[in-house]
Amino acid sequence: MARGYDFKAIEVKWQRAWEESGAFAVTEEAGRRKFYLLEMYPYPSGRIHMGHVRNYAIGDVLARFLRMRGYNVLHPMGWDSFGLPAENAAIEHRTHPAKWTNDNIAYMRTQLKRMGFSYDWQREIACSSPDYYRWGQWLFLRLYEKGLAYKKSSTVNWCEVCQTVLANEQVEGGLCWRDGTPVVQKELPGWFFRITAYAEELLNGLDSLTGWPEPVKMMQRNWIGKSVGAEVRFPLVDRQEALTIFTTRQDTLFGATFMVLAPEHPRALALAQGTPQEPSVSAFIERVTREDRLRRTATDAVKEGVFTGAYAMNPLTHERIPVWIGNFVLPEYGTGAIMAVPSNDQRDFEFAQKYSLPVRLAVKPVDSVLDERNLEQAYEGEGVLVNSGPFTSMDSRQAREAIADFLEREGIGKRTVNYRLRDWGISRQRYWGNPIPIIYCDGCGTVPVPDRDLPVILPQDVQITMKGGSPLQKVAGFIDVSCPRCGGRARRETDTMDTFVDSSWYFLRFTSPNDEDGPVTRARVNYWMPVDQYIGGIEHAVLHLLYARFFTKAIRDLGLIAVDEPFQRLLTQGMVCKETHRCAEHGFRLPEEVDSSYCCRTCGHPVQVGRTEKMSKSKKNVVDPEDLLAQYGADTARLFCLFAAPPERDLEWxxxxxxxxxxxxxxxxxxxxxxxxxxxxxxxxxxxxxxxxxxxxxxxxxxxxxxxxxxxxxxxxxxxxxxxxxxxxxxxxxxxxxxxxxxxxxxxxxxxxxxxxxxxxxxxxxxxxxxxxxxxxxxxxxxxxxxxxxxxxxxxTAEEIVVVVQIDGKVRSRLLIPVEVDDTSIREAALADERIKGWLEGRSIRKVVIVPKKLVNIVTGGAQ
Structure with a gap:
C-alpha cells in the first residue's frame, strides 16, 4: 500500500465534509443546464448488495462528471419501502413492519453514504411515510374522479403463500414473481387503474424514446399487443344470443368450421348446462383454469378441448359449426372466443386433427394447387381466397378490407383494434401498503375520502398473520367510520395499493419532496422533468417502466406536469455474477466451507465449481460489500464494478x-x-x-x-x-x-x-x-x-513519429515528422536535414528507399 493511503480515514473525512457542506444539494436555477439523473430506488431489505453498488456507482460517475461539466444535477435517493416482504419479515422476526423497514432504511442509508454516492439527501423520500403516501391517495382520488380508477369483480391471479392478488405482469411462468409459488385463479372484487385508456399513446410514445434500449421497447410493444382487425358476431343456434369474436384475419372467415371459447369465458359452462356434456365441460373448466396461462398457450403445448354441445352459425357461410372450449384460448385476448380456421392457423389445425373436426381452405398461395385434401399443415401466409363466395380469387390483403366493409354494411361486425394490455389491478389484501381512500356507506354507496381527511393513516396496532385476508379487516378503529356525505355509519376499504403504484410517480415527488399543497410544485417539476437518465434492471421493463409511463401521462392530463414521458434515456445494467460451489450432500456452499482441494469441509466430499450465476443468498455466491469496504475501501469497490465490464453487460466477480x-x-x-x-x-x-x-x-x-x-x-x-x-x-x-x-x-x-x-x-x-x-x-x-x-x-491530430534516416545502411539522423505526411514529403525532409547534407557532401545519390513511417535509406554511388 502507498504510504499515505489510509483509505478508511480518507473516506470518512470526505464523506463528512460532503455532508456538512451540503455538496450535492441543488435548487432550480433558471438559465442553467439541468440534468435529472436517477437510479431506481431500492427496497430496504436491510443491506446493500453488489448489484446496488454497481448500479449506484454507474449513476454516481455520471452525476459527478456532469457537475464538473457545468450542469445543475439532481441526483436523489429514496426507498421503495412498502410491500409484502416487510410483512413476511415482521412475522419471521416478531417485529412490526414499520420498525423493520425504518431500521433497514437507517442501516442502508449509512452503507450508501460509505460508498461516497453523491446524493442530495435533503430530498430523501420513503413511500411508507404518510408525507408521501398522502399524495398517492390524492392521486388515486383524482384518477377515480376521471374514471381511471374503478372497482369490479374479476378472476384474478392469487398467490396462496402471499395471500394476495397479483397483476398479470407479476406472474412469471405461472409462478409468483416474488416467491416462485404456483399462481391460481380466484374470483374477487378489486380496484383497477384503466391503463387501457392510454394503450395507443403508450404504444406510439415508444417511438419517441430514442434513448431507450430496443429490447425494452420491444417488450412493452409486445405486452401492449396491438392488433388491427374486426369483431364478428356468430349467432348461437336455437338461442337468442351470439358469441362475438375478434380476428385479424377476417379474410379467412369462410374457412371457420368451429369455434373455441376460453375456459374462463362467462358463457363456457352455461352453454353446456342441461346437456350430456355438462359434467365433462365442468371438470375441464375446473382443471384448466388452475393451469398456468402462459404454458397453456405455448406453441409446443398439447392442445386440449371439450365440446359444449352448442352450435353457432358462421355468419358468412350460414353453416352450423360446433362450439368447443379449448385450453389454448385466453380470456385476456379479444373477447375470449375465437373462430377456428384450421386450414389457415396451425394451432386450430392441430386441434382439428386431434378431434376430427372439418377443415376448409380459405386462403392459398398464388398459383398453388393446395386444397383441404392435401393439407399437411396450416397455410398462414398471404395469398388468394378460395371457397369464399363472392370474394374468391381476391388477394387476401384486399379481401380483409372488402370483407370488413361487408361485415359493417350487413351489421354482422365492425372494424376494431384490440390490445393484449389489460387494466392494472392494484388491490392487495395485505397490510403494509398505501390504504385505498374509499369509504362504503349503505345509503350513499362508494364514497371517496375527502381531501381534507388525507392521509388515511395506516394503523400501527395490527396483528399480522398469513392466514388470508387483509389484517386491516380486524382493526375496528380503522374500519368503522362515519360517511363523509350523510354522517351515517360506514366502513373503510381494507385493501391496500400495489406497491408498484408508489414507484409509478416517486420520481416526480423528488422534484418537490417537501410540498405541503400537492404531490408536486408545477414550476419545480417542470424545471426538472423529464428524468434525463434513468438506470435500473431490465426486469422492470413491463412492470415499473410501463406503469410509470401510464402515471406520467395521467398526471399530465390532470394539469400537474408538462411532459409526456418520464424517462428520456434508459440504461439497463447487467447483473453481478459469481461462480457457485455445490456439494452433492450439503448443496450450495460458501467459499469458506470449501477447502483448498475443493472438498466440502463438512463431509469431505468433492465440491463442484458451478457456472457463473447471478449473486444470490440461496446459491451462497454473494460477496458482502461490507467485506470489500473493510479490506479495500469504497474507491476500489467502485473502480472494480465499473472496470470489470460495460454497464449493460453482466459483471463476473x-x-x-x-x-x-x-x-x-x-x-x-x-x-x-x-x-x-x-x-x-x-x-x-x-x-x-x-x-x-x-x-x-x-x-x-x-x-x-x-x-x-x-x-x-x-x-x-x-x-x-x-x-x-x-x-x-x-x-x-x-x-x-x-x-x-x-x-x-x-x-x-x-x-x-x-x-x-x-x-x-x-x-x-x-x-x-x-x-x-x-x-x-x-x-x-x-x-x-x-x-x-x-x-x-x-x-x-498533430501527432508526430520518428523516422530513422540511413546512408548506405548506417543510421545518420532521426527526423520528427507529422504522422500524416506522405512518402514524397518524408524523402524531401530527409534530404533537407543538415546532418544528412553533411554526410552526403561529395557523394552521388543512386536511389532513396523508403519504408513508410519508419525508415529512409539513401544509397550512394561513392565519392564524386
Whole structure:
C-alpha cells in the first residue's frame, strides 16, 4: 500500500465534509443546464448488495462528471419501502413492519453514504411515510374522479403463500414473481387503474424514446399487443344470443368450421348446462383454469378441448359449426372466443386433427394447387381466397378490407383494434401498503375520502398473520367510520395499493419532496422533468417502466406536469455474477466451507465449481460489500464494478480484478507521493508547440481527456475510460523526473499538468482519493468544484513519429515528422536535414528507399 493511503480515514473525512457542506444539494436555477439523473430506488431489505453498488456507482460517475461539466444535477435517493416482504419479515422476526423497514432504511442509508454516492439527501423520500403516501391517495382520488380508477369483480391471479392478488405482469411462468409459488385463479372484487385508456399513446410514445434500449421497447410493444382487425358476431343456434369474436384475419372467415371459447369465458359452462356434456365441460373448466396461462398457450403445448354441445352459425357461410372450449384460448385476448380456421392457423389445425373436426381452405398461395385434401399443415401466409363466395380469387390483403366493409354494411361486425394490455389491478389484501381512500356507506354507496381527511393513516396496532385476508379487516378503529356525505355509519376499504403504484410517480415527488399543497410544485417539476437518465434492471421493463409511463401521462392530463414521458434515456445494467460451489450432500456452499482441494469441509466430499450465476443468498455466491469496504475501501469497490465490464453487460466477480483495482489506486497515490514537493510548487505553463521532452506526455494527456470524456458522455463505457486512465498513469510512471537540467522546467510543468488532469479525470470514479490528493497538492476547494479538463484537437491530430534516416545502411539522423505526411514529403525532409547534407557532401545519390513511417535509406554511388 502507498504510504499515505489510509483509505478508511480518507473516506470518512470526505464523506463528512460532503455532508456538512451540503455538496450535492441543488435548487432550480433558471438559465442553467439541468440534468435529472436517477437510479431506481431500492427496497430496504436491510443491506446493500453488489448489484446496488454497481448500479449506484454507474449513476454516481455520471452525476459527478456532469457537475464538473457545468450542469445543475439532481441526483436523489429514496426507498421503495412498502410491500409484502416487510410483512413476511415482521412475522419471521416478531417485529412490526414499520420498525423493520425504518431500521433497514437507517442501516442502508449509512452503507450508501460509505460508498461516497453523491446524493442530495435533503430530498430523501420513503413511500411508507404518510408525507408521501398522502399524495398517492390524492392521486388515486383524482384518477377515480376521471374514471381511471374503478372497482369490479374479476378472476384474478392469487398467490396462496402471499395471500394476495397479483397483476398479470407479476406472474412469471405461472409462478409468483416474488416467491416462485404456483399462481391460481380466484374470483374477487378489486380496484383497477384503466391503463387501457392510454394503450395507443403508450404504444406510439415508444417511438419517441430514442434513448431507450430496443429490447425494452420491444417488450412493452409486445405486452401492449396491438392488433388491427374486426369483431364478428356468430349467432348461437336455437338461442337468442351470439358469441362475438375478434380476428385479424377476417379474410379467412369462410374457412371457420368451429369455434373455441376460453375456459374462463362467462358463457363456457352455461352453454353446456342441461346437456350430456355438462359434467365433462365442468371438470375441464375446473382443471384448466388452475393451469398456468402462459404454458397453456405455448406453441409446443398439447392442445386440449371439450365440446359444449352448442352450435353457432358462421355468419358468412350460414353453416352450423360446433362450439368447443379449448385450453389454448385466453380470456385476456379479444373477447375470449375465437373462430377456428384450421386450414389457415396451425394451432386450430392441430386441434382439428386431434378431434376430427372439418377443415376448409380459405386462403392459398398464388398459383398453388393446395386444397383441404392435401393439407399437411396450416397455410398462414398471404395469398388468394378460395371457397369464399363472392370474394374468391381476391388477394387476401384486399379481401380483409372488402370483407370488413361487408361485415359493417350487413351489421354482422365492425372494424376494431384490440390490445393484449389489460387494466392494472392494484388491490392487495395485505397490510403494509398505501390504504385505498374509499369509504362504503349503505345509503350513499362508494364514497371517496375527502381531501381534507388525507392521509388515511395506516394503523400501527395490527396483528399480522398469513392466514388470508387483509389484517386491516380486524382493526375496528380503522374500519368503522362515519360517511363523509350523510354522517351515517360506514366502513373503510381494507385493501391496500400495489406497491408498484408508489414507484409509478416517486420520481416526480423528488422534484418537490417537501410540498405541503400537492404531490408536486408545477414550476419545480417542470424545471426538472423529464428524468434525463434513468438506470435500473431490465426486469422492470413491463412492470415499473410501463406503469410509470401510464402515471406520467395521467398526471399530465390532470394539469400537474408538462411532459409526456418520464424517462428520456434508459440504461439497463447487467447483473453481478459469481461462480457457485455445490456439494452433492450439503448443496450450495460458501467459499469458506470449501477447502483448498475443493472438498466440502463438512463431509469431505468433492465440491463442484458451478457456472457463473447471478449473486444470490440461496446459491451462497454473494460477496458482502461490507467485506470489500473493510479490506479495500469504497474507491476500489467502485473502480472494480465499473472496470470489470460495460454497464449493460453482466459483471463476473473476480478477486484478482479487485486486487488489480486496488493496485491501480495505490499507484495513483505513489505518483503524487514520489513528486509531492515538486507538485506543490507553482509552474509556468508552456504551449505544446514549445515542448520538447514533454511533447509525447502532453499529447497522451489530451488523448486521454478526449477518450474519457467521450466514453462517459456517449455510451457509458466506463471500463474503457478507466483503461485509458491506467495508460496515462503508466505513461506518467515512465516519464523521467527530474531529468536533465536544461529540461527541468518543462518536465516539472508537464508532470504537474498530467497529474492534475489525471486526478480530475479519475475523480468521478474514485472520489475520496482524488479529493484527498487534490487537497494535499494545495489546489484549493473541492475537486468537484473544478472544471472538467478540455482537450485540444490540434494537439491530438498533430501527432508526430520518428523516422530513422540511413546512408548506405548506417543510421545518420532521426527526423520528427507529422504522422500524416506522405512518402514524397518524408524523402524531401530527409534530404533537407543538415546532418544528412553533411554526410552526403561529395557523394552521388543512386536511389532513396523508403519504408513508410519508419525508415529512409539513401544509397550512394561513392565519392564524386
Amino acid at each position: 473476480s478477486a484478482q480484478g479487485v486486487e488489480g483495482s486496488f493496485r491501480f489506486v495505490c499507484r495513483i497515490v505513489r505518483l503524487v507521493e514520489d513528486q509531492e514537493a515538486l507538485l506543490k510548487e507553482p509552474v509556468v505553463s508552456i504551449p505544446f508547440q514549445q515542448l520538447n521532452a514533454g511533447r509525447a506526455l502532453c499529447r497522451k494527456v489530451h488523448q486521454t481527456v478526449k477518450r474519457v470524456t467521450e466514453d462517459i458522455e456517449d455510451d457509458f463505457h466506463f471500463n474503457t475510460a478507466i483503461s485509458a486512465l491506467m495508460e496515462l498513469a503508466n505513461e506518467l510512471g515512465r516519464f523521467q523526473m527530474p531529468g536533465p537540467a536544461e529540461d527541468a522546467e518543462e518536465r516539472r510543468f508537464i508532470y504537474s499538468y498530467a497529474v492534475e488532469t489525471l486526478l480530475l479525470l479519475l475523480s468521478p470514479f474514485a472520489p475520496h482519493l482524488c479529493e484527498e490528493l487534490w487537497e494535499r497538492l494545495g489546489r484549493g476547494g473541492s475537486i468537484f468544484q473544478a472544471t472538467w479538463p478540455a482537450y485540444d484537437p490540434a494537439v491530438i
